[in-house]
Amino acid sequence: MEKEIQFRNPSFAQRLKGMLGVDFYRLFHTPMFYIFLAISAIIPAMVSAMTMMSGPDGAPTTPMYSNVWQIIAASKPLYVIESIADYANMNMVFIFGGIMVSIFIGHDYKSGYVKQLFTTHAKKQDYMMSKSLVCAFAMACMCLTYLIGGTVGGLLAGYSLDMNVGSLILAIFGKMVMSLGWASLYTFLNVIFRRYFGVSIASSFFFGTGILIIGVAAIVEKLPIPTAILNVFLYGSSVNACLVSNIGTLVVCILVSAAWTIFYNVVGAAILSKSDVY
């Protein structure tokens, strides 16, 4: 009589738990994560400090911000930027995050880890989800270090602390929630361009800057439709999480982030399933 093989069928939760364990371990054991946390803290501090630097004639330049928190979020939803101050806020984390995700996922392919992974019971959607969650966590952490760096930099620059605390907290939460959507987009882009690391990183940077939506916003502003329609995009919702945020803003961020996460995860998994793993 033939001896039988005992087949195990790991549940989705078991598979995801294993994969998340691996990805979190890697995240915490790679210097890249800590470097990006530091970058996220240093950049806003530097921006704050530079806005108070003297001009060539020794006279102080006009401060770009009126208070500390404008380095965290814009004072209103500014889809079309008029000055660098409108742009230089916590949304920059999504640009740094894009580069970090590209490096993180690029290592998977460069090392051959994906090959090792997909010969096990791991499914493509598990991979998309695990990467999205871990990278979203990393970007949320970067939002926090950005907050610390921006606050310290703003205080050192002598900006005021006056602000509606509730709106500020909702704006920060809103941006942190958006991390999941951004992380899913970057995971998706890196899956698409998995054989071309340079293209992955360039595309992540390109989408992270939100330049496409800024361009669309310039057109929408001239049309008789509300610019709030731009909130359906990741960049739009990220901009919408500003210093006049309310609970509705946070709800929009949650919905938009979740919707794009599902979209990118489903499409990314389908592409991975129909193409060579590496």
Added chain:
Amino acid sequence: MNAVEIKNLSKNFGAKQAVCGLNMTVPRGAIYGFIGENGSGKSTTEKMLCGLIPTSGGSIQIYGKDYKNPDVRAQMGVLIEAPGCFPGLSVWDNMMLQAANLNLQNPEQSVVRTLKLVRMEGAAGNKYKNCSLGMKQWVGIAMALLGDPALLVLDEPLNGLDADGMRIMREVFTDIVKDGKRSIIVSSHLLGELQKVATHYGIIRHGKMICEMTAAQLDASCRTYIALKAEDMNRTKLLLAGKYTRIEEDEAGFLRVYDSVSPEDVVTYLYGYGISVTEIGTDKISLEEYYMDLMKGGN
């Protein structure tokens, strides 16, 4: 039930057909030597079997189940080309990550046991990037062995191994299949090594399986020949070539007579021309020679 049954498998890369209508059967408990030239479709077949690239047609069954089933995949150990390890992490960490991906219940125990099996327990703390080629190969094999898979697929596992490493590998292979449950598919260009351990063979050419056989069938198919040395080798060669249909000189300087004839007949024949045979014996052609014959269109 066979460990692997592949029917009419095909794979196209654009207009190029890498695998066309391939059939393959790997019985349980087999060490299946998968042989073919470079570009013959071996690795492509293995990658399809392991789910790394989608098929263009045909079916793959592993232990009677579709190869895409997660429970089937959980029972596979794979080493294709190079191990997929993070260079900055230690051998131990890489093994533990794979154990986590496999959802092993006692990951530490499994990793310790597997590293011991491949004699790598002393290198567990080494960073993967600092390992030698042979050690990296062993790490890849150890990762494939994690979780006691029912089916091992190893692509060129003997690359980079020294003679002792190859001996250990043979022992490991034999140990894995001894319960008759588990099977190994191993492709290698080191046919001499493969012949020492394989129980079954599949030979692929231009994406098609041209023959499958057991080791016993190969043994029966490998023609017996007479190898001899005589006083005047040039004249001996001419005389033998005049009488027998296939004569070859091997690397050791022996003349080989492949016809169905006894050594006594050859000695008597040469003696009739005044030539004394100094050494004579019979032997069988090796897997490598059989394979080369097959590739040249011989039998």
